[in-house]
Amino acid sequence: MGKPTGFLEVERVERGYEKPAARKKSWKEFVHPLPEPTLRAQASRCMDCGIPFCHEGCPVNNLIPDWNNLVYRDQWRAALVTLHSTNNFPEFTGRICPAPCEASCTLNIDDNPVTIKTIECAIVDRGWEEGWIAPQHPARWTGKRVAVVGSGPAGMACAQQLARAGHSVTLFEKNDRIGGLLRYGIPDFKMEKGLIDRRVDQMTAEGVEFRASVEIGVTIGVADLLAEYDAVALTGGAELPRDLEVSSRALDGIHFAMDFLPQQNKRNAGDDEGRAAPGGTITALGKHVIVIGGGDTGSDCIGTATRQGAASITQLEILPMPPEKEDKALVWPDWPLKLRTSSSQEEGCERDWAVLTKDARGANGRVEALECVRVEWALGPDGRWAMQEMPDSTFLLKADLVLLAMGFLGPRRTGMLAEAGVKLDPRGNVLATTRDYQTSVPKIFAAGDMRRGQSLVVWAIREGRQCARAIDEFLMGSTTLPR
Numbered sequence: 067m068g069k070p071t072g073f074l075e076v077e078r079v080e081r082g083y084e085k086p087a088a089r090k091k092s093w094k095e096f097v098h099p100l101p102e103p104t105l106r107a108q109a110s111r112c113m114d115c116g117i118p119f120c121h122e123g124c125p126v127n128n129l130i131p132d133w134n135n136l137v138y139r140d141q142w143r144a145a146l147v148t149l150h151s152t153n154n155f156p157e158f159t160g161r162i163c164p165a166p167c168e169a170s171c172t173l174n175i176d177d178n179p180v181t182i183k184t185i186e187c188a189i190v191d192r193g194w195e196e197g198w199i200a201p202q203h204p205a206r207w208t209g210k211r212v213a214v215v216g217s218g219p220a221g222m223a224c225a226q227q228l229a230r231a232g233h234s235v236t237l238f239e240k241n242d243r244i245g246g247l248l249r250y251g252i253p254d255f256k257m258e259k260g261l262i263d264r265r266v267d268q269m270t271a272e273g274v275e276f277r278a279s280v281e282i283g284v285t286i287g288v289a290d291l292l293a294e295y296d297a298v299a300l301t302g303g304a305e306l307p308r309d310l311e312v313s314s315r316a317l318d319g320i321h322f323a324m325d326f327l328p329q330q331n332k333r334n335a336g337d338d339e340g341r342a343a344p345g346g347t348i349t350a351l352g353k354h355v356i357v358i359g360g361g362d363t364g365s366d367c368i369g370t371a372t373r374q375g376a377a378s379i380t381q382l383e384i385l386p387m388p389p390e391k392e393d394k395a396l397v398w399p400d401w402p403l404k405l406r407t408s409s410s411q412e413e414g415c416e417r418d419w420a421v422l423t424k425d426a427r428g429a430n431g432r433v434e435a436l437e438c439v440r441v442e443w444a445l446g447p448d449g450r451w452a453m454q455e456m457p458d459s460t461f462l463l464k465a466d467l468v469l470l471a472m473g474f475l476g477p478r479r480t481g482m483l484a485e486a487g488v489k490l491d492p493r494g495n496v497l498a499t500t501r502d503y504q505t506s507v508p509k510i511f512a513a514g515d516m517r518r519g520q521s522l523v524v525w526a527i528r529e530g531r532q533c534a535r536a537i538d539e540f541l542m543g544s545t546t547l548p549r
Contacts, residue, residue: 068109068110068112068114068134068135068138068139069110069138072107072109072110072111072112072113072138073110073111073112073113073173073180075110076107076108076110076111077178078108078111078173078178078179078180078181079100079104079107079108079181080181080184081097081098081099081100081181081184082097082098083096083097083098083409084096084098086412086413086414089255089409089413090372090373090413090414091373092255092373093253093254093255093330093334093373094254094255094258095161095254095255095256095257095258096255096409097161099184099187099188099191100181100184100188105137105184105185105188106137106138106140108180108181108184108185109134109135109137109138109180109185110138111173111180111181112130112131112134112135112138112180113131113172113173114131114134114135115131115172118130118131119170119171119172119399120167120168120170120171120180120182122170122399123166123167123168123169123170123171123399123401124166124167124170124524125166125522125524125525125527125528126152126153126159126524126527126528126531127152127528128149128152128153128167128182128186129148129149129151129152130167130180130182132148133145133148133149133185133186133189134180134182134185136148137185137188137189142189142192142193142196143193143196143198145189146189146190146192146193146198146199149186149189149190150190151548152548153524153527154222154223154226154227154527154530154531155219155222155223155265155527156186156187156189156190157187157190157191157194157261158219158248158257158261158523158527159183159186159523159524159527160183160184160186160187160188160190160191161187161256161257161261162248162252162256162257162523163183163522163523163524164362164522165182165183166401166522166524167182167183168180168181168182168183169398169399169400169401169402170398170399170400171399172399174394174398174399175394175398177391194264199268200268201268201269201271201272202230202272203230203272203273204229204230204231204232204273205232206232207232207233207234208231208232208233208541208542209234210232210233210234210296210297210541210542211233211234211235211236211294211295211296212225212228212233212234212235212236212295212296212297212298212299212537212541213235213236213238213291213294213295213297213298213299214228214235214236214237214238214298214299214301215238215282215291215298215299215300215301215302215482216238216239216246216300216301216302216303216514216516217237217238217239217244217245217246217249217276217278218245218246218247218248218301218302218303218514218515218526219246219247219248219514219523219526219527219530220301220513220514220515220516220526220527220529220530220533221237221239221246221299221301221302221514221530222237222244222245222265222269222530223526223527223530223531223534224299224301224513224530224531224533224534224537225237225269225274225530225534226269226272226274226534227530227531227534227535227538227547228534228537228538229269229272229273229274230272230547231534231538231542231545231546231547233537233538233541234273234275235273235274235275236274236275236276236277236295237269237274237275237276237277238277238280238282238286239276239277239278239279239280240279240280240281240282240284240285241278241279242278242279243259243278243335244262244266244276244278245259245262246302246303247303248262248523249262249331250324250327250328250331250332251324251327251328251363251366252366253327253330253331253366253369253370254330254331254334255369255373256366256369259331259334259335281481281482282481282482283481283482283483283484283485283486284481284482287485288482288485288486289485292509292510295509296509296541297509297510297511297537297540297541298509298510298511299503299510299511299512299513299533299534299537300482300483300486300488300496300505300510300511300512300513300516300517301512301513301514301516301526301529301530301533302477302482302514302515302516303474303477303514303515303516303520304474304475304476304477304495304515304516304519304520304521305324305474305477305478306474306475306476306477306478306479306494307322307323307324307470307472307473307474307475308470308472308473308474308475309322309470309472310358310423310426310468310470310472312423312424312425312426313425314425314426314427314428314433315426317426317428317431317432317433318428318431318432318433319428319432319433319465319466319467319468320426320433320468320470321348321467321468321469321470322469322470323357323359323363323364323366323367323469323470323471324363325345325348326348326367326370326469327363327366327367327370329342329343329347329348330342330370330373330374348467349374349467350370350371350374350375350376350379350467351374351375351376352375352376352377353376353377353466353467354376354377354378354380354464354465354466354467355367355371355376355377355378355379355380355465355466355467355468355469356379356380356381356382356436356463356465356467356468356469357371357379357380357381357382357415357469357471358381358382358423358468358469358470358471358472359381359382359383359470359471359472359473360381360382360383360385360417360419361471361473362408363471363473364381364469364471365408365410365411366410366471367469367471368381368408368410368411368413368415369408369409369410369413371467371469372410372413372414372415376467377466378416378464379414379415379416380415380416380417380418380463381411381415381416381417381418382418382421382423382438383417383418383419383420383421384420384421384422384441384453385419385420385443386419386420386442386443387405387419387420388403388404388405389403389404389405390404390405391404392404420440420441420442420443421438421439421440421441422438422439422440422441422453422455423436423437423438424437424438424439424460425437426465426468427462432466433465433466433467433468434464434465434466435462435463435464435465436462436463436465436468437460437461437462438460438461438462438463439455439456439459439460439461440455440456440459440461441453441454441455441456442454442456473520474515474519474520475494476490476493476494476495476516476519476520477494477495477496477515477516479494483496486505486507486510487506487507488505488506488507488510488512489505489506493519495516495517495518495519496512496516496517497512498511498512498513498517500529500532501536502536502540503517503529503532503533503536503537504536504540511533511536511537511540512533513526513529513530513532513533514526514529514530514533517529531547531548531549532549534547535547535548535549
């Protein structure tokens with residue numbers, strides 16, 4: 067422990083934001099890093115608990131007390147080594163992870179957890195600034211070849227670990243740029259894409275071959291892949307969106323969030339409109355926007371629509387409004403259900419809870435309004451929560467653009483998965499265990515959202531790393547890669 071009395075002497079301080087009026091005019095990140103003396107003081111608050119519950123909250127098992135202590139002692143480079151020992155891309159998680167580690171922090175019992183996410187991000191950002199982050203080459207090459215399909219955080223982590231173990235790795239991506247959901251799902255104002263590009267450069271120097279605009283099952287057959295490579299890792303996303311099942315779903319102006327968000331990211335990357343929106347432009351400019359879904363994807367739609375110049379934005383959630391404060395005695399150190407307000411929601415939107423969309427109304431083939439009804443939730447005889455429509459609660463909402471952000475139902479089953487013939491679990495994800503990550507088809511492994519369903523970037527990195535270890539052991543009979 068760096069300073070045994072730090073948590074008693076230093077109050078929690080978090081990174082600040084640009085004011086909404088200013089940041090709404092830009093697609094750049096708007097978080098203000100803390101100065102170094104403040105960061106070291108914040109790191110001193112870590113209690114180095116006898117049982118560090120933050121380890122339980124962190125899916126990649128970050129050595130949080132260790133690098134907090136090193137930051138407090140001004141040993142930044144050692145802190146970076148410790149951080150990278152469990153997390154390949156802390157600049158990703160330091161920006162877009164919701165920080166379940168902080169929810170599990172012992173100090174969170176009093177609502178004042180250590181600023182773990184802020185310190186994590188500061189460590190890796192300083193590492194890049196100081197030139198401490200460089201390619202890591204294997205001691206020897208094994209002669210084994212591995213194909214990794216999907217270049218999101220799971221695929222990138224898997225590929226990097228395998229390359230460092232000495233295997234020749236090719237990372238396939240069906241989109242025109244590397245990064246998966248990080249590239250085309252996360253808005254630039256949350257994570258600028260140069261962060262991905264410099265990791266791609268690092269991994270290229272480490273021997274990873276990147277092949278974008280190649281869709282397995284379309285451009286290259288699964289059988290051809292299996293014939294050419296000694297192992298194949300499926301690390302794609304859970305891309306099958308939950309749809310709005312209403313009779314007027316076909317009205318123009320109703321779109322999936324993941325048809326809307328990538329267009330703006332492509333514009334920001336310099337693509338012309340024809341390349342950014344080959345199927346037609348989806349824009350919120352001057353429109354009354356309804357976002358259906360209260361999660362992170364819905365929040366990203368809000369921030370994007372705000373910057374595009376929406377006339378108004380309303381976010382609908384089918385669940386009731388959660389409590390403003392959780393019952394610590396009941397939920398800590400687990401992730402609590404409580405009311406959260408994202409930076410995008412702070413920028414301006416109406417939020418409505420316990421609302422079900424019954425239908426869409428329109429004219430001349432375009433949506434003009436949503437017909438909604440209020441619902442209430444009650445425990446049924448079987449002990450499960452059930453939804454009931456409240457009588458006489460129907461209302462209309464003006465809508466020129468409706469964005470569906472209601473979650474995902476797993477990976478797309480057509481194409482690659484159908485051709486591979488891998489078994490699926492009852493939820494429609496690729497069936498594989500966290501023990502060996504092997505699918506029902508020899509030589510094929512699966513990790514990340516394609517295996518576990520939609521989840522957090524930090525879970526994707528964990529599964530990618532563990533899948534790499536399983537593949538290395540499969541190919542070599544043993545492995546030194548960390549689990």
